[in-house]
Amino acid sequence: MNEELINICKRSFDTKYIIEKLSCDVKNKALERVAEYLIDRSDYILAANKIDLDKAIEKGMNPGLVDRLTLTKERIKGIAEGILQVKELEDPVGELLDDYIADNGLKIKKVRVPMGVIGIIYESRPNVTADAFALTFKSGNAVILKGGSDAINSNKAITNTIREALKACEIPEDAIILIESTDRQVTAEFMKMKEYVDLLIPRGGAGLIRSVVENSTIPVIETGTGNCHIFVDETADLNKAVDIIINAKTQRVGVCNACESLVIHENIKDEFLPVLAKALREKNVEIRGDRATKEIIECIDATEEDFGTEYLSLIISVKTVANVDEAIEHINKYTTHHSESILTENEENKEKFLKGIDAACVYVNSSTRFTDGFEFGLGAEIGISTQKLHARGPMGLKELTSYKYLITGDYSVRG
Amino acid sequence: MNEELINICKRSFDTKYIIEKLSCDVKNKALERVAEYLIDRSDYILAANKIDLDKAIEKGMNPGLVDRLTLTKERIKGIAEGILQVKELEDPVGELLDDYIADNGLKIKKVRVPMGVIGIIYESRPNVTADAFALTFKSGNAVILKGGSDAINSNKAITNTIREALKACEIPEDAIILIESTDRQVTAEFMKMKEYVDLLIPRGGAGLIRSVVENSTIPVIETGTGNCHIFVDETADLNKAVDIIINAKTQRVGVCNACESLVIHENIKDEFLPVLAKALREKNVEIRGDRATKEIIECIDATEEDFGTEYLSLIISVKTVANVDEAIEHINKYTTHHSESILTENEENKEKFLKGIDAACVYVNSSTRFTDGFEFGLGAEIGISTQKLHARGPMGLKELTSYKYLITGDYSVRG
Numbered sequence: 001m002n003e004e005l006i007n008i009c010k011r012s013f014d015t016k017y018i019i020e021k022l023s024c025d026v027k028n029k030a031l032e033r034v035a036e037y038l039i040d041r042s043d044y045i046l047a048a049n050k051i052d053l054d055k056a057i058e059k060g061m062n063p064g065l066v067d068r069l070t071l072t073k074e075r076i077k078g079i080a081e082g083i084l085q086v087k088e089l090e091d092p093v094g095e096l097l098d099d100y101i102a103d104n105g106l107k108i109k110k111v112r113v114p115m116g117v118i119g120i121i122y123e124s125r126p127n128v129t130a131d132a133f134a135l136t137f138k139s140g141n142a143v144i145l146k147g148g149s150d151a152i153n154s155n156k157a158i159t160n161t162i163r164e165a166l167k168a169c170e171i172p173e174d175a176i177i178l179i180e181s182t183d184r185q186v187t188a189e190f191m192k193m194k195e196y197v198d199l200l201i202p203r204g205g206a207g208l209i210r211s212v213v214e215n216s217t218i219p220v221i222e223t224g225t226g227n228c229h230i231f232v233d234e235t236a237d238l239n240k241a242v243d244i245i246i247n248a249k250t251q252r253v254g255v256c257n258a259c260e261s262l263v264i265h266e267n268i269k270d271e272f273l274p275v276l277a278k279a280l281r282e283k284n285v286e287i288r289g290d291r292a293t294k295e296i297i298e299c300i301d302a303t304e305e306d307f308g309t310e311y312l313s314l315i316i317s318v319k320t321v322a323n324v325d326e327a328i329e330h331i332n333k334y335t336t337h338h339s340e341s342i343l344t345e346n347e348e349n350k351e352k353f354l355k356g357i358d359a360a361c362v363y364v365n366s367s368t369r370f371t372d373g374f375e376f377g378l379g380a381e382i383g384i385s386t387q388k389l390h391a392r393g394p395m396g397l398k399e400l401t402s403y404k405y406l407i408t409g410d411y412s413v414r415g
Numbered sequence: 416m417n418e419e420l421i422n423i424c425k426r427s428f429d430t431k432y433i434i435e436k437l438s439c440d441v442k443n444k445a446l447e448r449v450a451e452y453l454i455d456r457s458d459y460i461l462a463a464n465k466i467d468l469d470k471a472i473e474k475g476m477n478p479g480l481v482d483r484l485t486l487t488k489e490r491i492k493g494i495a496e497g498i499l500q501v502k503e504l505e506d507p508v509g510e511l512l513d514d515y516i517a518d519n520g521l522k523i524k525k526v527r528v529p530m531g532v533i534g535i536i537y538e539s540r541p542n543v544t545a546d547a548f549a550l551t552f553k554s555g556n557a558v559i560l561k562g563g564s565d566a567i568n569s570n571k572a573i574t575n576t577i578r579e580a581l582k583a584c585e586i587p588e589d590a591i592i593l594i595e596s597t598d599r600q601v602t603a604e605f606m607k608m609k610e611y612v613d614l615l616i617p618r619g620g621a622g623l624i625r626s627v628v629e630n631s632t633i634p635v636i637e638t639g640t641g642n643c644h645i646f647v648d649e650t651a652d653l654n655k656a657v658d659i660i661i662n663a664k665t666q667r668v669g670v671c672n673a674c675e676s677l678v679i680h681e682n683i684k685d686e687f688l689p690v691l692a693k694a695l696r697e698k699n700v701e702i703r704g705d706r707a708t709k710e711i712i713e714c715i716d717a718t719e720e721d722f723g724t725e726y727l728s729l730i731i732s733v734k735t736v737a738n739v740d741e742a743i744e745h746i747n748k749y750t751t752h753h754s755e756s757i758l759t760e761n762e763e764n765k766e767k768f769l770k771g772i773d774a775a776c777v778y779v780n781s782s783t784r785f786t787d788g789f790e791f792g793l794g795a796e797i798g799i800s801t802q803k804l805h806a807r808g809p810m811g812l813k814e815l816t817s818y819k820y821l822i823t824g825d826y827s828v829r830g
Contacts, residue, residue: 021771102790103792104785115804116773199804217628217629221804241826243828247828354821355436356432359819361819361822363824364823365825366521366822366826366827367827367828370521376523377517377523387634388531388634388817389634389804389805390805392818392819393819402803402807404777405775405776405791405807406779407776407777407778407781408778409785411658411758411780412781414662414666414782414785414790
């Protein structure tokens with residue numbers, strides 16, 4: 001076992017007992033200070049970011065990824081504003097969830113408490129470093145971050161800046177610790193640090209998430225994979241359906257709540273598919289359809305694999321079905337349990353779809369793009385959970401907490 | 416991969432979509448029928464149990480374990496009564512957890528839904544087969560059971576009886592499936608069936624639980640290990656403190672909420688320890704103490720290992736401390752996050768202890784033995800969670816559910 005890693009985990013473990021007791025006021029002042037420091041130290045952070053960018057360009061990283069890695073004064077200002085938004089959110093710690101006297105006479109309170117130590121493993125977006133700190137800190141947790149090696153210098157600079165700000169507030173700097181090693185073995189060992197870490201959240205591509213789920217002994221929240229469907233029922237307003245599909249597919253490609261697959265009622269396929277295909281082609285979206293679809297519009301064959309693929313690019317698959325039940329069956333077969341939508345005017349089918357679809361967010365007459373902590377009014381988000389344990393869908397501050405029972409007796413013994 | 420195991424998981428997966436939609440009334444009638452059938456088929460179940468018992472005795476199983484394996488007409492009646500108690504509990508499925516209109520105009524409802532497929536891996540108590548079915552079924556889930564090989568014939572007979580009762584109610588029998596293979600490799604493969612199983616709950620000894628936590632790719636709820644402490648502060652009523660310790664240690668040995676370790680304020684050690692030691696010895700409890708304890712009473716040396724041990728037998732360790740802060744530090748170091756208690760009249764110390772202890776259930780002036788779903792008023796329990804993700808402490812029907820968001824728009828697109 002890596003000595004330095006164990007040391008990091010122990011420091012975080014010890015610090016959690018201090019962070020969990022900080023008052024809301026103290027945490028808010030610290031978040032303000034962190035936002036200030038990030039802006040004040042922009043030049044230092046940008047210089048570190050430049051090292052990462054030079055390396056990335058030298059090794060031929062694709063422009064999309066380079067853009068995600070890039071910080072600017074403006075983007076740092078955006079990160080600082082994000083931290084101030086988290087500051088404004090209600091502190092979930094201490095919320096009284098239940099309060100009663102049991103039949104045995106014990107006074108029982110159920111109170112919201114922080115998770116403790118949260119580990120976050122993420123890929124190359126350095127803004128996650130600051131966002132994740134703000135959310136975990138405001139909810140009373142200590143955080144251990146393991147970022148991607150491509151962003152290591154940027155992540156170090158941001159972490160150092162946050163730690164300086166905490167120090168200035170007389171809060172233990174170990175409220176945030178970055179694992180600086182870029183050795184994959186260290187990441188693998190980190191996932192086994194169950195003794196010290198209460199929760200592990202992977203943020204990144206499907207490969208990273210799968211690796212964490214398969215190897216972690218720490219409880220994990222699986223986030224982000226979204227093979228999202230839209231089902232166009234025979235009673236849908238077809239013009240509006242085109243708008244929704246274009247929005248869900250193209251408003252932002254490459255995000256987890258983008259639509260990847262369409263399910264079309266066969267009674268409207270002749271009328272709808274040509275109009276839809278024209279609109280999608282104008283946006284350069286490639287269509288991969290089943291046999292019935294191919295009989296109506298020109299498109300590539302959709303394979304089984306297509307129906308199971310989160311493209312994250314300008315491709316969409318199309319499946320035709322005879323009714324809502326078939327649509328539900330198809331979607332439940334290929335869903336990643338993220339976001340699924342029905343477009344319909346039929347009340348019975350709405351109900352069937354809402355009840356029958358096994359996903360975090362089930363929509364009626366809406367784009368899937370709304371699955372987001374801000375859009376849902378949570379004020380912020382650490383990710384979208386696609387599992388059922390603990391939290392489902394957008395995760396805000398409350399989802400970064402647990403609870404405990406506080407029980408008061410009168411020298412009570414069990415009979 | 417074991418074909419039969421995959422087949423079991425697929426059948427359960429398909430069945431969950433039916434079970435999750437059953438009305439409360441249909442589920443209640445089925446539970447009544449199951450209770451009836453268990454009593455009607457007592458002879459069949461007892462004959463199967465006899466085979467398990469004969470094997471157990473032949474291989475020299477210890478009497479305590481044989482007792483746990485043993486069924487009688489009376490015990491089967493108790494199991495049936497337990498099922499009828501679960502029937503009386505409120506159905507958690509469909510509960511509206513939130514209902515609001517977001518700033519973007521979307522109508523958002525957050526609704527409680529079943530987990531889906533729950534896997535339970537347990538050791539040789541055949542009553543768990545029926546209990547686990549009742550709880551998972553009432554909360555709208557399909558269950559896959561993997562019991563211990565010692566109880567395989569009893570478990571088969573109970574499962575068959577439940578399946579017959581379900582069939583008589585025209586409910587898919589696959590709401591409960593027992594993995595009949597006693598091959599350990601099959602258990603190991605079951606823990607990897609993430610594609611089909613939503614939640615895995617191990618019930619049994621520390622070894623079983625560790626193995627599941629380390630090997631499962633399915634989200635797990637860790638249950639049951641309880642290295643529970645009682646801290647006797649200097650202001651405690653010492654006579655009552657003796658009663659509580661005797662209750663917590665000896666009322667039922669071998670259960671997870673029994674007290675395993677005492678922490679004693681040094682200012683009362685001279686007065687308290689001799690009285691306590693006498694009472695413990697009368698109950699045949701062996702004491703293992705730190706140096707200060709040994710100076711006052713005759714006892715065995717407590718090692719580091721002792722402080723970390725859940726004895727589940729008539730042994731107790733004793734540690735002396737200078738104040739409540741030291742007590743909290745000691746307990747947080749050795750806690751299994753189950754149940755911890757302070758005995759005190761000092762309000763400040765109560766608060767410190769309640770806030771500072773990192774456990775599911777933190778008690779003031781009470782035995783730790785109350786940590787139990789029935790005692791907490793949950794009406795039943797599938798286990799005591801010692802992790803922070805999803806559920807903490809006693810888990811009832813609600814803790815076997817998740818939620819989903821149902822969102823209604825008006826052909827809404829994201830801007």
